[in-house]
Amino acid sequence: MRADIIIIIFVALLGAAAPACAQHGQDVAPSGQMMTPSGRNPTADSVTEQQLLKEMHKLQGRITIPDYKAALLEQPQGRSYQFFHERLLPWIAGIVIVLMSVALAVFYWVRGPIKVGKPASGIKVKRFDWVERLTHWMTAASFIVLALTGLNYFFGKRLLFPLIGPDAFGAWSQWAKFAHNTLAWPFMLGLLLMIALWVRDNLPDRYDWIWLRQFGGFISGTHPPARRFNAGQKLIFWAVVVFGFALAATGILMLFPFWALDINGMQWAQYVHAFSATLLIAIIIAHIYIGTLGMQGAFEAMRTGEVDLTWAREHHPVWVEEDHLDRRGARARAASVPAE
DSSP states (O other), X not given: OHHHHHHHHHHHHHHHHHHHHHTTTOEEOTTSOEEOTTSOOTTTTSOOHHHXXXXXXXXXXXXXXXXXXXXXXXXXXXXXXXXXIIIIXXXXXXXXXXXXXXXXXXXXXXXXXXXXXXXXXXXXXXXXXXXXXXXXXXXXXXXXXXXXXXXXXXXXXXXXXXXXXXXXXXXXXXXXXXXXXXXXXXXXXXXXXXXXXXTGGGSOOHHHHHHHHTGGGTXXXXXXXXXXXXXXXXXXXXXXXXXXXXXXXXXXXXXXXXXXXXXXXXXXXXXHHHHHHHHHHHHHHHHHHIIIIIBXXXXXXXXXXXXXXXXXXXXXHHHHHHTTHHHHHHXXXXXXXXXX
């Protein structure tokens, strides 16, 4: 019996001494890592996460499911995109839009609206037919909704969320996304129709440089010669075409994600979409200003399709001459006078 007790005590002592023997050839670093007798960390030569990112530009594993994107764990471009989306984009968009709005307000306060210098003739001439007006208003209405719902992506959680709370903001954002994805299609259709209807009248001509040198007469009060569209209107047209196509292309890529691009490509689509939208919103704000407050009679042209002959002579004298609007106006006026 005593022998059994002695054996049990011996085995217990041997088990307690084993960890100390195992650590006899190793030391423990302050960080908790095991060290060799030489004081070297045995895992120091292993590949680190930072080395993988530097060499491979991403951290990627192996998966057995068809979705290859799930294997991508980390990429530096994602950090750049997060910095752009969370920090740069709201500031860039806010500064551009606010600066344009303030500049137009100051210009209106200093210059006021551009008025017609002579009394109206009472003779109306056709400027836009119903197809052109329908195309303009369809594209304009679609873009306004797209701009407002898109700005929610920039500023929603910073401005609206604290004001209306999570539930209302969540519902608004969901409906904003539905509206954005739906009205993108009439906007793209309108863009194509605008090109078909107006590309010929928006090609550069010799009068454009005169208009640009005189800044359209906004400062001097004069009216430089112009055909159906002046240089300013042509710049807006081509800005809408270029940035509109950029928005359409990147928007389709985002509506159908990853069918043509990988994760990094989708991020670049977001960059192009955001910058194009910001610039086009600022340009359209200027266009709305000129078409409403900034120029007398401009809104009437797109509302009814007609302008007074005096307005046409002052703002687009070459168009009046080349399209013989004076003769048409004279005939229309003669036809409206009752015979005695």
